[in-house]
Amino acid sequence: MNRFVVVPASYVYLLREGAQGTEVLLQLRQGTGYMDGHWAAAAAGHVERGETAYVAAEREAFEELGIKDVELEFLTSMHRTQGADPIDERIDFFFTARAWSGEPRIIEPEKCAGLDWFALSALPDPVVPHERATLEALRGGRVAPYTTHGF
Template sequence: MKAKKQTRFSFIAAVHLFLIQNDQVLLLQRANTGYEDGNWSVIAGHLDGNEEVRAAMQREAREEAGIDIALPDLQVVGVMHRKAEEERIDFFLTAHTWRGSITNCEPEKCSALQWYPLAALPSNTIPYVRKALENYREGRWFDSFGW
């Protein structure tokens, strides 16, 4: 008798960018998405599949902020295993250099782009993003959130 093939569990994977300048991080205010609208986050997006993590972050930075970041300038600084409505793996990357002018390329999803001190984030920063930025400041590379 042939055994049934078991379906493997899979994660939703996302990348998040800590764009850093003078001890400040670029945040974006979400709008019209149905998820955390009005709250602050960072440039982020899902991996499309068949896409390396840094390449996905490079693509998202171009799509959301109109900037080009060379792959060697993107460093993975953290990973978070997160429980929301579903389980997720979030990769957090940092960049200190880029080409182009930062522009809100998705005004239908983002009402503002603004620099904030890493040590003084807005009170309405999305909680897991706040935790990831805290981890970055403290040199903590891995965390679980929402369990």
């Protein structure tokens, strides 16, 4: 039987209140080979064997932003595909956080060309497409617990 592989990943959207409403911290991707030049979650990455999506989100927040004690709130899961290659089958777990310890900063400059806060109502361009869909749903207050992208 031919089974496909689903690759899990965790995303962390740090949120705060700003002059134009809710703001999200985004990173400008570079040097990764995937969506370089696009804005994306300030912290995100693959879930490693033996860890939960929550643990992966906490780990990525520390590895990419240098922050700890991230108070994660589950936002949504997204099943997405980008084509026929088995590696393109994904399950993404999105979290938000409004509290953490430390000041977010660029820890991996080879992968991150910038880090900035943006109002959900004024996202930069371009944003990684499946992340833009999630952020727009968050802005609209209508995030379903399960979403899909690319089908």
